[in-house]
Amino acid sequence: MPAPVLLWFRQDLRLHDHPALIAAAERNAVIPVYVLDDETPGEWRIGGAQRWWLHHSLDRLDDSLRAIGSRLILRRGPVAEVLAKLLDETGASEVHAIHHYEPWWRAAEAALGDRLVLHDGNHLVRVEGVRTGAGTQFKVFGSFWKALATHLPPPEPLPAPERLAAPEAWPESDRLEDWALLPTRPNWATGFDWEVGEKAALRQLDAIPAKIADYETERNLPARDGSTRLSPHLHFGELSPRQVWAATAGEPAAEKFRKELAWRDFTSGVILELPEYGTRNGHARFDPFPWRTGKAADADLQAWQRGRTGYPIVDAGMRQLWTTGWMHNRVRMIIASFLVKHLLVDWRMGERWFWDTLVDADYGNNTVNWQWVAGSGINANVFTRIMAPLVQSEKFDAGDYIRRWVPELAGVPDPAIHDPEAHGRRPRNYPAKIIGHREARERALAAYRTMPRG
Incomplete structure (x- = not known):
């Protein structure tokens, strides 16, 4: 039987519109894996609120994978080392993943070398593809938006696979509960009433067209329910920007909302050009x-x-x-x-x-x-x-x-x-x-x- 491939999940915790997942599935059996890495990011290890969301999102993702004949393998540690070890353990031929632009993820990607196959999928278009005339990333959003428009609309979202081939043997996995991502003493998350996961995100996406007509005005009124509240779903990749763009097709008042999606692409370009932007003044x-x-x-x-x-x-x-x-x-x-x-x-x-x-x-x-x-x-x-x-x-x-x-x-x-x-x-x-x-x-x-x- 041909060697399996690893599918490395990060902030792309979904099955729909996941190019790395589709590419991996076309190769052979797939071993989906998420690595909790608190070492590679250094001071940017994810915070408490994100850890709460991550616990629930990983739980939902595992459910979705099991529904198509697969499962999620959980490991913890420096991600490049963990994935290299998994490659050896499983005899996997390569790792498929979606491009990320945070400096610590780019360092991990570089460490994996030619055994890593990267795909675009967390942005409207490839971030490196929208450049100034001098070949650099844009530093002014207005100019970026004009340049981005020449690459739009983005590609149509990809459907989720109906089945995913499993390997002959599954590697060992951590238990999600043992990661202690949820607060306990005290439990400061009692007011977190979010529905988490891809299915919840898709339900939220269905409500978007109804919000678009008055979005430019309503989004500024804190007492109104004018925000889409998609931001955590987008951050964790339970939805792709391409899915959200497609959901607004034909809506005449969608431009302001779509600029918010473009802002995410823009900020990824900024940290690509200036990876230390989180600690160093731009000027x-x-x-x-x-x-x-x-x-x-x-x-x-x-x-x-x-x-x-x-x-x-x-x-x-x-x-x-x-x-x-x-x-x-x-x-x-x-x-x-x-x-x-x-x-x-x-x-x-x-x-x-x-x-x-x-x-x-x-x-x-x-x-x-x-x-x-x-x-x-x-x-x-x-x-x-x-x-x-x-x-x-x-x-x-x-x-x-x-x-x-x-x-x-x-x-x-x-x-x-x-x-x-x-x-x-x-x-x-x-x-x-x-x-x-x-x-x-x-x-x-x-x-x-x-x-x-x-």
């Missing part, structure tokens, strides 16, 4: 920026993390994040701006908190978005454009959102809900503002003026 002139440090800054960071800043829209977002592992997109921008510009805390501190608490924490998206807000990125907002959270709260009608996530303010009516302190409606159990908006703005601008120009 070196931000390196000497006078971020606050010390006990006062640490206390402010902790107040921000706990949703105790005295700014209701900020506190609502941070509490939603802690409770559910997710935060509304508009609120993400508000709370990021607040940390960086009102509190003058280094953007990397916020990025790391997101990495641990977001179920959809993605290296490309996370780092590019934080540097966009901070003004330090290659494709960034200007630092001196300081978002006013109280104005944003009222503008985007966040009253009911605040009442849901900050129960101390449940009885405060509009418009006082956006700034109860200013209206004399702040309850005793809700903190005063950690800093006034005008004071924070002046402090931020003064800090910015100390930086070298250029």
Whole structure:
């Protein structure tokens, strides 16, 4: 019997539209494997919220594989070493996998050498295929979008296989429960009410056309159910971007939504070009920026993390994040701006908190978005454009959102809900503002003026 092949799953935990799976199945018997590697990523080992999602997604993937005559092999350790060992154990001829662009995955891919066969499948088009005239990755999204458009629409999604040939003998597998991915003492995930896995993602995808018509407006209103909530499914690859694109075919109002898919491709290009973007400023002139440090800054960071800043829209977002592992997109921008510009805390501190608490924490998206807000990125907002959270709260009608996530303010009516302190409606159990908006703005601008120009 011809040698089997390994199918290496990472953030592509699905059977539909999986080019590596299809290619592997055409070769011979397939051994699907997932490796939990906390060593190769270093400081970027997946955070707590992602581990919760991963447990459930792997469980669902194994169910789906068993339904087509296969199963999922689980191993733990440095992935290149683990896969090399599995190749020897099973006599497998090669490893098939989908391209990933995080620097640690690229290092692992290089270590596997010519025994690894890579396929495109987690992006709209091949990331390396969308280049500037100089042959480099784009650093401005608007230009990227125009170039990407010449490669669209993406290829049609591939169907899931009906059967998958099994090897003559299965290698040993870890037990998912032994990986202890789920929190126990304390179980901080009791508010995680997500349906996880490919089947749940496909059900969510069915609802997309109904959201598209008003997406550009509704997605900015935290109190409305205008977000698609597909981001964790896309991050873990329970859906492919090509599937989501196809689901919006024929929808005249789909462009704004499709740009969100394109943003994922764009950020992958950024980290391909600048692999250290998660820790290094996109513009070196931000390196000497006078971020606050010390006990006062640490206390402010902790107040921000706990949703105790005295700014209701900020506190609502941070509490939603802690409770559910997710935060509304508009609120993400508000709370990021607040940390960086009102509190003058280094953007990397916020990025790391997101990495641990977001179920959809993605290296490309996370780092590019934080540097966009901070003004330090290659494709960034200007630092001196300081978002006013109280104005944003009222503008985007966040009253009911605040009442849901900050129960101390449940009885405060509009418009006082956006700034109860200013209206004399702040309850005793809700903190005063950690800093006034005008004071924070002046402090931020003064800090910015100390930086070298250029």
